[in-house]
Amino acid sequence: MSDELERKYEVEIKATEEKQKLSKELKAELQESGMMDEKGKLKLKGVSPKMLKRMKQEYVDCPVLKDNTQFIQCFVCPNFQSRVMGKVFCKGDPLN
Numbered sequence: 001m002s003d004e005l006e007r008k009y010e011v012e013i014k015a016t017e018e019k020q021k022l023s024k025e026l027k028a029e030l031q032e033s034g035m036m037d038e039k040g041k042l043k044l045k046g047v048s049p050k051m052l053k054r055m056k057q058e059y060v061d062c063p064v065l066k067d068n069t070q071f072i073q074c075f076v077c078p079n080f081q082s083r084v085m086g087k088v089f090c091k092g093d094p095l096n
């Protein structure tokens, strides 16, 4: 099996009606990696505005951090592999 397919968890993506605020740290990280402009607008390649809006309301119950984690945060996590059928494929390595 290739490394690409190695994963420890398949984490279900959940949605909340509430608006989730992105932390300062996460914003800085997104901006640094070019996924957010200076105005704080998310710019993810190949993701439509409609999908982005949806993503902002999603979260996962992260098995590594043992806490609810916004999907956007999960998306930029080094353990994130892909999103398939409402699940995150997660490598499951320890995070600092």
Ligand code: SF4
Pocket (backbone or CB within 6 Å): 011, 060, 061, 062, 063, 064, 065, 069, 073, 074, 075, 077, 078, 079, 080, 081, 088, 089, 090, 091, 092, 095
């Ligand atoms: S990719 Fe990162 S944030 Fe997402 S579930 Fe895995 S460890 Fe948690």
